[in-house]
Amino acid sequence: MSCSCLGAEAPEGRPVAQVLLDSALPQLDHLFDYSIPEELADSLRVGQRVKVPFRSQQRKSFGYVIGFVERSDFTGELSPIAEIVGPVPQLTPEVWQLARAVADRAGGSAGDILRLAIPTRQIRVEKQHLQAAVDTSRAAAARDVESGSTQDPTSDTAGTEVAPGPEQEQEVALEIAERLILGKRLGFTASHSPVRLPTGEWVGGWAEGLAKLAIAVHKQRRSVIVVLPDYRDEDQVLDALDALGHCEAVRVDSRQSNAERYAAFLRALDREPRIIVGNRSAVYAPAHELGAILMWDDGDPVLAEPLTPYVHARDAALVRAELEGAGLFFAAHARSAEVERLVMIGYVDDQVNPPRRTRMLHADASIAPDAFAGRVPEFAARTIREGLRTGPVLVQVATPGYAPVSVCGDCGDLARCKACGGPIGFRIAGRAACRWCGEHANPWSCLSCGAHRLVERGMGSARTVEQFERQFRGFRVLLSDGDHPRERVDSRPALIVATRGAEPIAAGGYRAVVLLDAERLLSLEHLRAGEDCIRWWENAAALAAPDGVCLMASGGGPVVQAFVTGRVEEWLRGELRDRQALRYPPAVRVASVTGGLAEVDRAIAALSSPGVLPGVEVLGPTPFAPRDAAPQGAQLVRAIIRFEYGRGTDVAKRLRGALVADAAGAQSRQKGRAPGRARPEALRLRFDDRGVFDG
Known part of the structure; x- marks a missing residue:
């Protein structure tokens, strides 16, 4: 047996195995007792994947052996484990404890965590691994015999x-x-x-x-x-x-x-x-x-x-x-x-010692981004040209594609998708499509005036490259974004236009890093806009050479000032104090409860019975329209629960109980509807949702 099996707990005469079923149903997220057949007693181990009968002897389900006990609390006759699926105990006690603890904290099922932790079994790969382990053990033993060494092989x-x-x-x-x-x-x-x-x-x-x-x-x-x-x-x-x-x-x-x-x-x-x-x-x-x-x-x-x-x-x-x-x-x-x-x-x-940062420059913050000709102000253009004399220069832009948004050419209203209401942009020149669902906007008509002419607004990465090729003639202009990824560039002079997060590493570092579109990024309608901007900018600035510079091309305000002056942690502490006063995460924890009105009301009621939990605040419920549109006829609502960290266990337990009751209760078996989680109004929980307060 593989070295993976060494130390895995055996039944040792205990007749009952506790098994976690591999099921997505929340009402099955607990241990089931099964008897251990005599023919499996010598080979069964904790952590092994097994097949067990469930609801009938003919119907088999997969599961993991969690432990062995002397007797079961179940008074009836236990069903026996049907078979062992592979010799390797895939689930270690440590990972099981982690899965259970993490799932309980998030009001979820341990099985969902284990599906992330344990990949699909590959029999051929497993056999090769077992054989390699045997060969390695034999070779080590032979060396020890020849040398007479008693050294522990694991000390190598x-x-x-x-x-x-x-x-x-x-x-x-x-x-x-x-x-x-x-x-x-x-x-x-x-x-x-x-x-x-x-x-x-x-x-x-x-x-x-x-x-x-x-x-x-x-x-x-x-x-x-x-x-x-x-x-x-x-x-x-x-x-x-x-x-x-x-x-x-x-x-x-x-x-x-x-x-x-x-x-x-x-x-x-x-x-x-x-x-x-x-x-x-x-x-x-x-x-x-x-x-x-x-x-x-x-x-x-x-x-x-x-x-x-x-x-x-x-x-x-x-x-x-x-x-x-x-x-x-x-x-x-x-x-x-x-x-x-x-x-x-x-x-x-x-940490005790502060980090070393790239030298920061800031263009005139009073200049609005539309107040200068071209893609960058003249000060930034000079910085780019100076950097290109000796090496590569990085320019970070906000969005991929050609133009991030478009407007009606007659009335100027923002162009919206007829299918989902999302904004229409241009991934490539001349081809408009919804940025949410990808639906092509050809033909298109304005919802306000009925006109059919789209006009591009803003500059994406591709349009920036097009303009830089004219503005900086004689230099290579390279694009790096989601559709055109680059991991590395050499040390030769080149102008690299990259979207945030797609910046390649340059040999020797960039001579200059220029950050564009600060105003557009800071205007994103979500709670963490400032925090994310600083992270994007710091990661880009970190790609500069030790003697390079980072230039903030435009923009102003507390976030830009904190980044340029290196007082990021000071700004972040102030941000946390503001969130504490407003009871926004991570100053407090949050959970969202989504489903039909009756289902959400029952979940909210569970928070006050038995006994009201102090420090728990419920916002809503309010109508909720998910990005992936709900099935026709389904009217969903969402409630947001805010609570102190010390109340997390109680809140998760009560909401989890409401979820199990919703999935298993009589209300899930309505005429003409699929049972349990298939119902569009079924209860859904999400703890610590990053975007729960986003616009």
């Missing part, structure tokens, strides 16, 4: 040595690693500028720092999980790990094939300390002797899970670190409001 640290580097940096990494292994929680703001690895590759300085820290923890025979927003961040950290001598990191990535992902999962499952690098689901990866979780840029919305129960990777990391006594390291160029709150209350320790 080959491949984890840090390449020679500045002694001070290594000492800092070792010091931080020791604190993390002791269970400390740290917040860190990374310095700007990319660095060159010994292999010649250029990565962000933050990536090299995280790699050094991960290796320092791993050298103490502890596992490390590195959680990153997307694959480009993963590439940088893995490149840094390789360059520093650690080539055995486990990558957990949604872009992998099923076979690749399952192979990585099995490697992480082995009883061997690993460095695990991945996106948001990596926080649920099995990890032997977890020492620390390192998370980069937790303010990136990509780390918010879009599937029920919608748990942000940061919240899952906080729960896991607490359960396993592991350290937690939050790093970013711009700290999120959530991490700043944890620093302010003393739950996360702040």
